Amino acid sequence: xxxxxxxxxxxxxxxxxxxxxxxxxxxxxxxxxxxxxxxxxxxxxxxxxxxxxxxxxxxxxxxxxxxxxxxxxxxxxxxxxxxxxxxxxxxxxxxx
Amino acid sequence: xxxxxxxxxxxxxxxxxxxxxxxxxxxxxxxxxxxxxxxxxxxxxxxxxxxxxxxxxxxxxxxxxxxxxxxxxxxxxxxxxxxxxxxxxxxxxxxxxxxxxxxxxxxxxxxxxxxxxxxxxxxxxxxxxxxxxxxxxxxxxxxxxxxxxxxxxxxxxxxxxxxxxxxxxxxxxxxxxxxxxxxxxxxxxxxxx
Numbered sequence: 001x002x003x004x005x006x007x008x009x010x011x012x013x014x015x016x017x018x019x020x021x022x023x024x025x026x027x028x029x030x031x032x033x034x035x036x037x038x039x040x041x042x043x044x045x046x047x048x049x050x051x052x053x054x055x056x057x058x059x060x061x062x063x064x065x066x067x068x069x070x071x072x073x074x075x076x077x078x079x080x081x082x083x084x085x086x087x088x089x090x091x092x093x094x095x096x
Numbered sequence: 097x098x099x100x101x102x103x104x105x106x107x108x109x110x111x112x113x114x115x116x117x118x119x120x121x122x123x124x125x126x127x128x129x130x131x132x133x134x135x136x137x138x139x140x141x142x143x144x145x146x147x148x149x150x151x152x153x154x155x156x157x158x159x160x161x162x163x164x165x166x167x168x169x170x171x172x173x174x175x176x177x178x179x180x181x182x183x184x185x186x187x188x189x190x191x192x193x194x195x196x197x198x199x200x201x202x203x204x205x206x207x208x209x210x211x212x213x214x215x216x217x218x219x220x221x222x223x224x225x226x227x228x229x230x231x232x233x234x235x236x237x238x239x240x241x242x243x244x245x246x247x248x249x250x251x252x253x254x255x256x257x258x259x260x261x262x263x264x265x266x267x268x269x270x271x272x273x274x275x276x277x278x279x280x281x282x283x284x285x286x287x288x289x
Contacts, residue, residue: 014099015099016098016099016100016102016103016106017102017103017106019099019100019103020102020103020104020105020106020107021106022103023103023104023106023107023110023179024106024107024109024110026107026175026179027107027110027111027114027172027175027176027179028110028111028114028172029172031110035110035113035285038109038113039106039109039110039113040106089178089179092100093181
């Protein structure tokens with residue numbers, strides 16, 4: 001119960017859009033900013049703010065990359081982010 | 097708990113995009129195969145037309161790229177299934193074993209004319225490939241163009257391997273349909289296609 005409270009009250013993961021972004025990156029490993037905009041259906045500024053929070057917590061890495069379609073902003077999950085999602089899933093499994 | 101469900105819904109949309117992108121690339125890749133085989137047929141000297149080696153060699157890059165696309169997507173799909181707590185690995189493994197068994201029967205039974213091994217191999221191979229497309233596409237919302245690709249693939253395979261008239265026509269139709277399906281799939285997920 002303590003672990004559930006700890007994870008759900010974690011300010012980084014308490015927001016559904018932020019958690020959804022992290023889960024999406026857990027599945028995809030990396031996504032472009034425009035992919036994330038479509039997936040999360042958030043305005044640019046909100047998504048940018050959520051990515052900043054996740055990056056400051058060390059869960060993701062955001063970088064510019066040159067692709068065939070031009071320069072793109074890419075968000076990529078870090079090892080810490082992957083571990084956090086795994087712990088989150090374990091806790092959820094126990095809870096269910 | 098509501099926020100977890102909302103978060104999972106976002107991850108589901110991400111998974112859909114990944115799968116649709118993979119299907120789009122797969123459809124576009126194989127849409128070129130009939131054209132490549134056609135060009136190869138025209139360029140091959142008549143004395144070598146019976147030699148299957150060039151056609152088998154042509155398959156290698158197609159199968160390599162297909163394996164790469166689907167292995168990469170498979171990894172991502174497995175992580176998504178972890179999120180939603182779905183265990184169906186055994187079913188996919190069985191499907192791949194049946195697909196390979198069908199392919200082996202197809203190769204062993206290949207000779208001009210009808211024979212039961214060839215028909216069994218064709219049926220097993222086409223049905224498992226079709227089911228795999230259906231299974232994969234259903235994670236990304238099954239579209240009418242997924243159905244079109246399945247139908248044109250099955251018809252082309254049967255017409256190509258069995259001594260039926262106008263065997264080239266379905267392959268050309270397949271090529272056009274797969275280009276359309278590939279374009280439609282990618283335009284769902286990529287901007288400015």
